[in-house]
Amino acid sequence: MAKLIVILGDQLSPALSALREADKDDIFLLAEVKQEASYVKHHKHKIILLFSAMRHFAEVLRQQDNKVIYLDYEQGFSSLSSAVEHCLQQHPKLTGIMITECGEYRLKQELDSWHETFKVPVDILEDDRFLCNATMFAKWADGRKQLRMEYFYREMRRYTGLLLDSKKQPLGGQWNFDKANRKTPPADLKAVAPMQFKPDEITSEVIKLVAEHFADNPGTADNFCYAVTGKQARQAFNHFVSEQLGKFGDYQDAMLMDQPFLFHSICSIYLNCGLLDVRWMCQKVEAAYKQEKVAINAAEGFIRQLIGWREYIRGIYWLLMPDYKTRNFLNAERPLPGYYWHGNTKMRCMQQAISHTMTHAYSHHIQRLMITGNFALLAGLDVTEVTDWYLAVYADAYEWVELPNTLGMALYADDGVLASKPYAASGAYINRMSNYCQHCHYKVKDSTGDDACPFNVLYWDFLARNEQKLGSNARMQLAYKNWHNKAPAQQQALRDKAEDYLIKLDKL
Ligand code: DLZ
Ligand code: SF4
Known part of the structure; x- marks a missing residue:
């Protein structure tokens, strides 16, 4: 009674439940298929990463004497179902x-x-690489008026025991050191880059394949330097803990010209496809704190992202899908401007965030939330186009991770399920957290003149445009008070300027 064990491109973990449960006679299937490679126009680096990591993972399985079927892209399978059908036909046992x-x-x-299609038993196992399963999350969410991450996170700290003292109280005396993660970066702050890896033979093959078959996809196939094995990913993470984590704690939200990574680990790339294990990562970071190698704001800030934010986001996704995807609370329907795909805009902050994205299939969370996301929110860009963009380019x-972060957190399209107020910010925030404005065509201190910062102009217009829906939000009262304190003539000038910018949105 042999089974076909299907391993997806983001399931490349030795501890995967389907691998643990496999018997000796079972056959593993990994398949590069058209549908998964094209349900959005994935960045070339994303496809290279997954195809190369899948091929390396299959190699390891073979070396461990497993039977492995690997269907590569050029074999032309259209979907995972067609790959499975092929295997069942070829191997009647x-x-x-x-x-x-x-x-x-x-x-x-x-x-x-599949059960219906193939008329065989199909076992779908829980993905226990995550710490919180759907049942646990639904139990936590049940009966709560608001699903705030902070309370979920505290439960996860208690559940995992991470960064707790012997009385189960948080180390450092408080649960959350968020405020100590947002230092303004000095202009001469030197970034410490994440570890890079030279493509080996397998990766070089895949780079050729992607350059040929995905020529029109975003990004270039040339400068690929990410880890593609678990061993490399662990090296990269150890480098982060010893060289970057301390500064990451202080400058999580900072942005500097031409520094795409600053002190970010970029390990979400590896964690989300299975090359890293969340428990192992958290233990490494906790140990660095206990050995006094990093301060509490760094250790807590990092662990919060993993056992708090990441698990919470996944919980929300499975709790609220498929309805969640249809939400568009602010009726945002304006087409995505072309510069989201190439970064040719006079707005320096957008140019930086988008060009980093196009070069590396990566930008860090504040660039995603407060630059490209904030702009999409303020300009009322189409929710589906924006969410598809994020899904494609990173x-x-x-x-599971992209949709709540974009639709809920950045665009407030879920009417406050995730965030208690929209993350709308004017140029002043970007100026405080970066040195972009000094290098920009637009004037960050101006809101109505010829070269007024589009973030300022659109911020006020966003408030005015959405007052009916947002005006009663308790956390928006100060913003609306500031708006109403403006003289009618100034309000009109701002709205006129916004109209002008929205008409020529593609040319900003
Ligand atoms: C993202 C992706 C891509 C580009 N290609 C494949 C593929 O060819 N084969 C595969 O098994 N998985 C791929 N993936 C990842 C899947 O889309 C991912 O498993 C699903 O989106 C579910 O998370
Ligand atoms: Fe961005 Fe405005 Fe600053 Fe230019 S001035 S970088 S558009 S925030």
């Missing part, structure tokens, strides 16, 4: 399928149909 649950609702529907993006 296969009498069942086993797979660990996937990370996207779209694909879940396909997996759920190497760490799968819908």
Whole structure:
């Protein structure tokens, strides 16, 4: 009774439940297929990363004497279902399928149909690489008026025991050191880059394949330097802990010209496809704190992202899909300007965030939330176009993580499920957290003149445009008070300027 064990491109973990449960006669399937490679126009680096990491993972499985079927892209399989069908036909001794649950609702529907399609038993196992499963999350969410991350996070700290003292109280005397993560960066702050890896033979093959078959996708296939094995990813993470983490604690939200990574680990790229293990990462960071190598704001700030934010986001996704994807509270429907795909804009902050994205399939969370996300929110860009953009261009993006972060957190399209108020900010915030404005065509101190900063102009217009929906939000009262304190003539000038900018949005 041999089974087909299907391993997806973001399931490249030795501890995957489907691998743990496999028997000796079972056959593993990894497949590079058209549908997964093109449900959005993925950045070339994202495809290179996954195809190369899948090929390396298959190698390791083979070396451990497992039977592995690897279907590469040039074999032309259209979908995972067609790959599975092929294997079942070629190997009649296969009498069942086993797979660990996937990370996207779209694909879940396909997996759920396999039992009917193939007329064999299909075991879909829990993905216990995550710390909180759907049942635990639903229990936590049940009966709560608001699903705030902070309370979920405290439960996760208690559940994991991370950064707790012997009385189960938070080390450092408080749960959250968020305020100590937002220092303004000095202009001469020197970044410490994440570890880079030279492509080996397998990766070089994949780079050629992607350059040929995905020529029109965003990004270039040339400068790929990410880890593609678990061993490399662990090296990269150890480098982060010893060389970057201390400064990451202080400057999590900082942005500087031409410094795409600053002190960020970029390990979401590896964690989200399975090359790193969340428990191992958290233990490394906790140990660095206990050995006094990093301060509490660094250790807590990092662990919060993993066991707090990341698990919370996943919980929200599975709790609220598929309805969540249809939400558009602010009726945002303006087309995405072309510079989201190339970064040719006079707005320096947008140019930086987008060009980093196009070069590396990466930009850090504040660039995503407070630059490209904030701009999309203020300008009322189409929610589906924006969420598809994030899903396509980031190497760490799968819908479970991308959708709530974009639709909920950045665009407030879920009417406050995730965030208690929209993350709308004017140029002043960007000026405080970066040195971009000094290098910009627009004037960050201006809101109505010829070269007024578009973030200022659109910020006020956003408030005015959405007052009916946001005016009663308790956390927006100060913003609306400031708006109403403006003289009618000034309000009109701001709105006229916004109209002008919105008409020529593509040319800003
Ligand atoms: C993102 C991606 C890409 C580009 N290609 C593949 C692929 O060819 N084969 C595969 O198994 N997975 C791929 N993936 C990742 C899947 O899309 C991912 O598993 C689902 O989105 C669920 O999270
Ligand atoms: Fe961005 Fe405005 Fe600053 Fe220019 S002036 S970098 S558009 S915030």
